[in-house]
Amino acid sequence: GAGVSQSPRYKVAKRGQDVALRCDPISGHVSLFWYQQALGQGPEFLTYFQNEAQLDKSGLPSDRFFAERPEGSVSTLKIQRTQQEDSAVYLCASSLGAISYEQYFGPGTRLTVT
Amino acid sequence: AQKITQTQPGMFVQEKEAVTLDCTYDTSDPSYGLFWYKQPSSGEMIFLIYQGSYDQQNATEGRYSLNFQKARKSANLVISASQLGDSAMYFCAMREGDTGRRALTFGSGTRLQVQP
Numbered sequence: 288g289a290g291v292s293q294s295p296r297y298k299v300a301k302r303g304q305d306v307a308l309r310c311d312p313i314s315g316h317v318s319l320f321w322y323q324q325a326l327g328q329g330p331e332f333l334t335y336f337q338n339e340a341q342l343d344k345s346g347l348p349s350d351r352f353f354a355e356r357p358e359g360s361v362s363t364l365k366i367q368r369t370q371q372e373d374s375a376v377y378l379c380a381s382s383l384g385a386i387s388y389e390q391y392f393g394p395g396t397r398l399t400v401t
Numbered sequence: 402a403q404k405i406t407q408t409q410p411g412m413f414v415q416e417k418e419a420v421t422l423d424c425t426y427d428t429s430d431p432s433y434g435l436f437w438y439k440q441p442s443s444g445e446m447i448f449l450i451y452q453g454s455y456d457q458q459n460a461t462e463g464r465y466s467l468n469f470q471k472a473r474k475s476a477n478l479v480i481s482a483s484q485l486g487d488s489a490m491y492f493c494a495m496r497e498g499d500t501g502r503r504a505l506t507f508g509s510g511t512r513l514q515v516q517p
Contacts, residue, residue: 320504329405329492329507330446343504376444382503388434388453388496390505392446 289313291393293379299399300369308364308396312381319362320390321354322378330378336362369400404428405493405508412513414483421468422478422511424493433497435476436505437467440490449491452476483515 292311300306312319318337322330323346332346338359347354351370356362366373376397380390406425414420426435437449452460452467460467468477480487490512494505 318503322505327509329494329509330505332504332506335504346504378446380446388436388451389448391448392438394443394445397444 291379291381291391293377293393293396295396296394297397297399299401302371302400303368305365305367306369306398308366308377308398310362310364310379310381310393312360312362312379313383313391314360315383316381316391317359317384318382318390319356320380320382321362321364322380323348324376324378324395326375333364333377366398369398371400374398374400403508404506405495407493407508407511409511410509412511414480414513414515416485416515416517417482419479419481420483420513422480422491422493422513424476424478424508426474426476426493426495428474428495428497430497433495435467435469436494436496437465437476437478438492438494438507439487440492440510442489446492450478480513485515485517488513488515 294309320335321333324330334354335343336356351367353365376395378395380392382390433454435452439447450460450462450465452469459469464481466479490510492510493508
């Protein structure tokens, strides 16, 4: 079956531009996570949704970062006024239930801010 | 303090040999889960194996096994009979608690290179 998909795969933005990154989770998956992975490091948690509810946004680095999942399926991570330090791979993951432990990851979106 | 520590930035192994990737963790939560993920150059994180803190036996999945030493707070990944396709970054991760925050905390990874 189809896995987690993300688009675009690559995004180049000029500093100060707004960007929107999309995640399509596996159909029927309740939980959705966003992670940020800087070059040469492990992923770091950004935010978590259970259906349409954003239950944890403690990892969002600033108020320039905003995520939504209005219908409990597709999610969008928006970054306003991008900065160079936002350059990273943004990974989306989904899991079947609220307590399922296995997270399935998408291929990521590589954001480069110039 | 780091919650997940992977002390080996890079490892080399000969094809068909076994290799152990180290991971230590830090938590005061009695209930937690430990994970290993593989990240090839394509970028996608691939789930390999899971160990729950209350599991009595070490987890195994095919050529992967997890050497879980709870008292030492270590969860090393053992890959048997290495293959060229095993060359990738490997991340150890932890999820704390059964409720509440469900996010994974990752280590910094180990780059494994399998040599023919």
